[in-house]
């Protein structure tokens with residue numbers, strides 16, 4: 001065979017294999033999604049997301065301490081109101097100053113000054129109909145009213161101390177609305193705006209909707225989350241969000257959409273690229289490893305390599321607490 005047909009010489013030893021990596025996973029690259037309950041005393045195990053909890057604000061510091069010790073650098077907060085009567089047609093309690101999200105932001109910023117605190121921005125946990133935006137009488141989205149509301153919510157989270165807001169709603173133009181809201185409030189210079197730019201409708205979010213009590217009461221999210229077959233729309237949404245002022249571009253779900261992560265890394269080459277390993281991916285890996293398909297640590301660390309190879313620089317994953325330990329074992 002010709003000299004160039006010999007590839008094995010470059011990967012025979014662990015060091016030479018390590019040299020093949022363009023980047024390696026560090027703790028800075030991990031953002032931990034957390035569910036904050038409106039019951040301050042809650043520490044509820046989430047059956048659909050084994051190992052994850054809905055945490056009340058009175059239990060949050062105790063829950064966080066070991067994670068901070070392990071080197072946790074950032075979290076993204078999802079408020080989960082379970083009390084009766086909180087949800088309404090416009091999600092008016094999303095930025096309730098006594099609601100779980102704002103209370104958690106204040107507590108985390110006060111207790112852990114070095115922790116980077118992001119907030120997911122959406123209405124679905126706070127709307128009676130469970131959709132991510134405000135609806136018209138005919139049941140379709142009122143995009144402009146939704147953007148106005150989402151910008152108010154994002155600004156209020158920022159005012160409470162969030163250093164990052166990440167709108168997962170998928171309304172058209174919400175990045176511009178939120179960026180403008182941050183600028184008008186004199187906060188745009190110190191709040192990172194992560195856009196869930198390429199977020200796909202489909203079957204991967206079930207465990208989250210169970211955990212966050214945020215499933216749509218009717219219909220689905222196919223009129224505002226991208227269709228799985230829409231590579232072109234994803235590329236257009238990424239370019240649009242860059243234009244509207246996003247500081248970081250996210251793709252979601254993760255493993256099934258690595259081609260879109262690669263697209264994002266090429267289109268938004270000068271931006272950090274984020275990927276969300278969503279609840280369905282998390283639970284699938286968990287149960288498959290329980291069933292003996294593979295070793296959990298090995299498979300999770302391999303998916304992290306996959307995200308990085310595809311171009312991601314920030315990974316949102318419920319495996320963050322485990323990965324912090326596994327990185328120290330390497």
Ligand SMILES: NCC[C@H](CC(=O)O)[C@@H](CN)CCC(=O)O
Pocket residue numbers: 120122124132168169204205206207208209214215221277278279280
């Ligand atoms: N705002 C939408 C929430 C959305 C799930 C859904 O579409 O219901 C994601 C949260 N940003 C789900 C995340 C996950 O499944 O882990």
Ligand SMILES: [Zn+2]
Pocket residue numbers: 122123124125131132168169
């Ligand atoms: Zn939503």
